[in-house]
Amino acid sequence: MYDIIIIGAGPAGLTAAIYGARANKKVLVLEALSYGGAIINTPNIENYPVEENISGFDFATKLYNQVINLGVEVKFEKVLKINNNEVETNKSKYNTKTIIIATGLNNRKLLLPNEDELIGKGISYCATCDGAFFKGKDVAVVGGGNTALEDALYLSDICNKVYLIHRRNSFRADSITVNKILERDNIEVLYNSIVTKIDGNNHLENIEINNNKKLNIDGLFIAIGKIPTIDFIDIEKTEEGYIKSDELCHTNIENIFVAGDIRNKSLRQLVTATNDGAIAATEAIKYINK
Secondary structure (H helix, E strand, O other), rough: OOOEEOOOOOOOHHHHHHHHHOOOOOEEEEEOOOOOOHHHHHHOOOOOOOOOOEOOHHHHHHHHHHHHHOOEEEEEEOOEEOOOOOEEEEEEEEEEEEEEEEEOOOEEEOOOOOOOOOOOOEEEEOOOHHHHHOOOOEEEOOOOOOOHHHHHHHHHHOOEEEEEOOOOOOOOOHHHHHHHHHHHHOOEEEEOEEEEEEOOOOOEEEEEEEOOOEEEEEEEEEOEEEOOOOOOOOOEEOOOOOOOOOOEEEOOHHHHHHOOOOOOOOOHHHHHHHHHHHHHHHHHHHHHHH
């Protein structure tokens, strides 16, 4: 029997694990993919207190090692179902007193024909993961937020040319990042543009913009945001699919808490994820002790 099972090994889940372990609780972290969550794909973090500049990979690895050094169990298993106090994965079943859901979000897709078929064959959702495959080639990034612009900057260092495709006439990203984009000679910004077609058989060959302009590219990096997807538990959610909670991360189920981007809130940043993790763990500990 565990005191706390945390679903998700991103910044929120790992922070919750630290707080649980330091309260001398028996903690298990379950993660379907790899530790770090979405932040592991960020080339540079420059807005987190104390760490003036650190890569997402290094930040996530430090956090993960801190959790491991505290003796927390981390198992890479996909959660399939939650039945009361039992968590069922693709490998086993675990009993627990409390649960913290910190699964983060999934990549939003363009929802165009050929998109799924060409993932890993020219289409990617992670520039830092796959950018090296396109060294010296022409690529495109879709999106207008910080992630998209950071991806474009990262790719501009290794690729021949980067098209930055944005559906609006101005970016949502912070002004410092926008200015860096405008200073790069090999980044071409295409405002008021959307991808309307993806062509390719065994690999990406070209894309079409606004139904008339064709771009011959080798890689397409999609960074248009993320969406919540929770299918392993019947829990109260918003219309958009985020788990409803109060400011103390309580859900409508008394022993289940939520932390990170999957929670309904106005700001989704690294610092708010770790904040949620600390709060959710503290509330879970209070519940157990009560």
